[in-house]
Amino acid sequence: xxxxxFNSWQSVQEEVLARIxxxxxxxxxxxxxEADLAQEFGCARATVNRALQNLADEGLLDRRRKAGxxxxxxxxxxxxxxxxxxxxxxxxxxxxxxxxxICSERVLPPTEVSNIMEFGRRARAxxxxxxxxxxxxPYVIEDRWLNPKWVSAKEISIFNEISPNEWLVxxxxxxxxxxxxxxxxxxxxxxxLLSCKEGEALFVIDRTTRNKxxxxxxxxxxxxxxxxxxxxx
Amino acid sequence: xxxxxFNSWQSVQEEVLARIxxxxxxxxxxxxxEADLAQEFGCARATVNRALQNLADEGLLDRRRKAGxxxxxxxxxxxxxxxxxxxxxxxxxxxxxxxxxICSERVLPPTEVSNIMEFGRRARAxxxxxxxxxxxxPYVIEDRWLNPKWVSAKEISIFNEISPNEWLVxxxxxxxxxxxxxxxxxxxxxxxLLSCKEGEALFVIDRTTRNKxxxxxxxxxxxxxxxxxxxxx
DNA sequence: CTGCTGCATATGTATATACATATTATTAGA
DNA sequence: TCTAATAATATGTATATACATATGCAGCAG
Numbered sequence: 001x002x003x004x005x006f007n008s009w010q011s012v013q014e015e016v017l018a019r020i021x022x023x024x025x026x027x028x029x030x031x032x033x034e035a036d037l038a039q040e041f042g043c044a045r046a047t048v049n050r051a052l053q054n055l056a057d058e059g060l061l062d063r064r065r066k067a068g069x070x071x072x073x074x075x076x077x078x079x080x081x082x083x084x085x086x087x088x089x090x091x092x093x094x095x096x097x098x099x100x101x102i103c104s105e106r107v108l109p110p111t112e113v114s115n116i117m118e119f120g121r122r123a124r125a126x127x128x129x130x131x132x133x134x135x136x137x138p139y140v141i142e143d144r145w146l147n148p149k150w151v152s153a154k155e156i157s158i159f160n161e162i163s164p165n166e167w168l169v170x171x172x173x174x175x176x177x178x179x180x181x182x183x184x185x186x187x188x189x190x191x192x193l194l195s196c197k198e199g200e201a202l203f204v205i206d207r208t209t210r211n212k213x214x215x216x217x218x219x220x221x222x223x224x225x226x227x228x229x230x231x232x233x
Numbered sequence: 234x235x236x237x238x239f240n241s242w243q244s245v246q247e248e249v250l251a252r253i254x255x256x257x258x259x260x261x262x263x264x265x266x267e268a269d270l271a272q273e274f275g276c277a278r279a280t281v282n283r284a285l286q287n288l289a290d291e292g293l294l295d296r297r298r299k300a301g302x303x304x305x306x307x308x309x310x311x312x313x314x315x316x317x318x319x320x321x322x323x324x325x326x327x328x329x330x331x332x333x334x335i336c337s338e339r340v341l342p343p344t345e346v347s348n349i350m351e352f353g354r355r356a357r358a359x360x361x362x363x364x365x366x367x368x369x370x371p372y373v374i375e376d377r378w379l380n381p382k383w384v385s386a387k388e389i390s391i392f393n394e395i396s397p398n399e400w401l402v403x404x405x406x407x408x409x410x411x412x413x414x415x416x417x418x419x420x421x422x423x424x425x426l427l428s429c430k431e432g433e434a435l436f437v438i439d440r441t442t443r444n445k446x447x448x449x450x451x452x453x454x455x456x457x458x459x460x461x462x463x464x465x466x
Numbered sequence: 467c468t469g470c471t472g473c474a475t476a477t478g479t480a481t482a483t484a485c486a487t488a489t490t491a492t493t494a495g496a
Numbered sequence: 497t498c499t500a501a502t503a504a505t506a507t508g509t510a511t512a513t514a515c516a517t518a519t520g521c522a523g524c525a526g
Contacts, residue, residue, distance in 0.1 A: 008509075021406040021444065028403075033476055044511050049477075065477045065518040074321065074402060078313045079412050081464075085307055169307060170260050175250075179312050182461035183416035183434040201416040201434035209466070211254065228415035231314075233442070241479075266506055277481050282507075298507045299489040 006041035012051035015041070020060065020071055027073045031061075034069075081231045083179070083207075086142070086165050086221075090134045098133035099163050102193070104156060106148065113145050116208055117215035124148065126156060128164055131193055137224070138194040144219040150211075164217070168209075174216055177209035181229075184222070194224045203227045239274035245284035248274070253293065253304055261306045264294075314464045316412070316440075319375070319398050319454075323367045331366035332396050335426070337389060339381065346378050349441055350448035357381065359389060361397055364426055370457070371427040377452040383444075397450070407449055410442035414462075417455070427457045436460045 006012045019025045031037075034052065038045040052069055055061045059078045063069045090097045109117070109125045117125070126146040132139045144164050150172050158167060182204045184190075191198040205221040239245045252258045264270075267285065271278040285302055288294045292311045296302045323330045342350070342358045350358070359379040365372045377397050383405050391400060415437045417423075424431040435458060441451040 017408075021408060023406060035476085045477095046479095046512085047510060049479090050509085053478085063477065064520095066475055066520055067518090068476060074318055079316055080311045080313045083312055088307065175254055177466040178463060179466065180461050180463045181414055181436065182459075183436040185418075185432070185434040199418070199432055201418040203414065203416040226415075228413050230411060230413045233410040233412065268506085278507095279482085279509095280480060282509090283479085286508085296507065297489075298487065299491095299505055301506060 006043050006047075009047045009050035009054070012037075012041055012043065012048055013054060016051060016055060017060075025071050027071050030068050030070045079231045079233055081229065085169055086132045086140060086163065090132065090139060093134065095134035096136070098136060100131045100133070101160055102129040102131060104128045104159060109145050113218060117145065117147065117218050126151060128159055130159070130163055132163065132165075138196075139224055140227070141190065141193050141222040142219060143222065144217060146217045147215055149214075150216050165219070168217060172211075172216055174209040174211045177207060180206040182206070186225075190222055194222070196225050200225045203229070239276050239280075242280050242283035242287070245270075245274055245276065245281055246287060249284060249288060250293075258304050260304050263301050263303045266301055312464045312466055314462065318402055319365045319373060319396065323365065323372060326367065328367035329369070331369060333364045333366070334393055335362040335364060337361045337392055342378050346451060350378065350380065350451050359384060361392055363392070363396055365396065365398075372457055373460070374423065374426050374455040375452060376455065377450060379450045380448055382447075383449050398452070401450060405444075405449055407442040407444045410440060413439040415439070419458075423455055427455070429458050433458045436462070 006015060016025075016031075019031075025031050032040070034045045034048045037052075038048045041048065052061060052063065056063045056069075060072055061069055062072050084092070087097045087099070105127050106124050107127055108114075108122065109127065113125075114123075126148050128142075128144045128146065130142050130144075132142065142163060142165055146164065184202050184204050186194065186196055186198055186200045186202050188198060190196075190202060191200070194202070196202075202225060203223045205223075206219070207221070208218040209216050239248060249258075249264075252264075258264050265273070267278045267281045270281045270285075274281065285294060285296065289296045289302075293305055294302055295305050317325070320330045320332075338360050339357050340360055341347075341355065342360065346358075347356075359381050361375075361377045361379065363375050363377075365375065375396060375398055379397065417435050417437050419427065419429055419431055419433045419435050421431060423429075423435060424433070427435070429435075436456045438454040438456075439452070440454070442449050
């Protein structure tokens with residue numbers, strides 16, 4: 001078989017990848033079972049298992065007990081996007097970060113928001129709007145609704161100094177959430193805050209985070225024109 | 234100690250998560266080493282290792298040899314997005330899929346494209362524009378450049394029948410790539426193809442895929458208004 | 467022919483053990 | 497005091513073994 005010994009799961013993974021890329025194993029093909037591969041590669045089954053499991057995690061293989069392992073027919077590529085804290089994102093790009101609180105009020109949220117956050121019907125929530133700037137230029141509008149249960153009235157004054165985006169990360173734990181990407185046209189408000197023209201296309205991220213089902217916060221990030229977010233496969 | 238035995242790496246992971254969420258272990262904190270945790274949980278070190286390694290993969294823990302394991306200070310949340318084949322995405326939403334080839338030509342690509350794809354300066358490439366429809370309504374424009382090396386002239390006629398998006402997945406292997414999300418305003422062309430108004434905000438995905446550095450294809454997907462892509466944390 | 471049962475099989479996982487490797491902490495030397 | 501060698505330590509990984517679990521498939525009963 002192979003003369004070089006495959007003595008690490010990474011080398012096994014590479015060999016398997018090579019066989020997929022060379023189309024020796026084509027999408028949909030059933031590949032040999034772990035025991036056989038282990039023998040061929042001259043390593044333990046656990047090592048092969050680690051390699052194949054990792055490739056399955058990345059979506060390149062489909063594995064099922066008894067049915068075996070096959071090359072994914074639809075390499076449903078999982079792109080992992082890193083959602084950074086905004087201040088850090090701006091700093092990483094080499095710009096000077098700035099922050100300005102626009103408004104902070106405790107009011108009844110609109111129904112779209114209270115639906116998403118599954119609030120009681122008539123519960124007030126903290127509404128915060130602020131702006132993050134890069135080298136003084138508007139970078140993104142943060143329009144956030146906060147479950148008041150998670151932030152005391154006293155703590156709210158902190159948002160004069162640092163953004164909810166940043167504060168929440170280190171002070172409120174969460175277990176799950178959703179993220180949505182979309183596009184919108186700048187209305188009068190957005191155009192004003194981002195100093196751009198009305199009607200310009202803006203990139204939008206909506207994010208809701210929860211702690212054991214209970215909504216903590218729901219935020220809409222409206223980015224200045226030409227913003228783009230990149231990730232690698 | 235704990236009375237229940239932690240006899241699976243999942244249960245260990247849950248316990249660790251619980252401690253993070255309860256803020257018993259706060260962001261930045263150093264947590265006990267694997268051996269100690271294994272003893273406390275009454276399981277093998279390998280089991281703890283599996284759990285912690287998985288949490289580190291998800292970005293919740295930072296691990297370094299000798300330095301130990303600590304709770305991530307900036308839970309750089311990795312959102313994993315599933316990028317499906319368009320036909321499948323439309324079918325999954327319960328709509329009837331349709332496909333129409335708009336144009337297919339072998340021409341010199343514009344410099345933005347040849348830069349990204351790192352083509353030779355004067356190499357022609359296959360340019361394909363097509364539309365995917367859901368229940369007959371335009372869903373997304375696929376504007377693609379193909380490295381002709383990977384698709385023979387004979388094969389190109391296949392794109393009268395099925396979209397490059399779909400064909401490539403099962404016929405051309407790739408090893409890496411980038412994805413970029415952004416927003417754009419509908420110009421005359423886009424408005425025409427998507428039957429929307431000029432100036433409407435559209436969601437855009439740019440994707441380039443390579444096989445060992447060599448560019449295979451670069452595509453811009455321009456979605457109809459109100460498209461949004463969702464993912465969970 | 468249909469549906470249920472049980473067996474065979476491939477992956478999933480836990481365990482103990484051993485060694486590898488990275489990195490910090492310490493100590494000896496200039 | 498600063499620097500370079502060295503020890504100590506936490507994670508990373510390979511191994512053999514054993515058992516768990518899901519599930520395709522064959523065989524059986526209706």
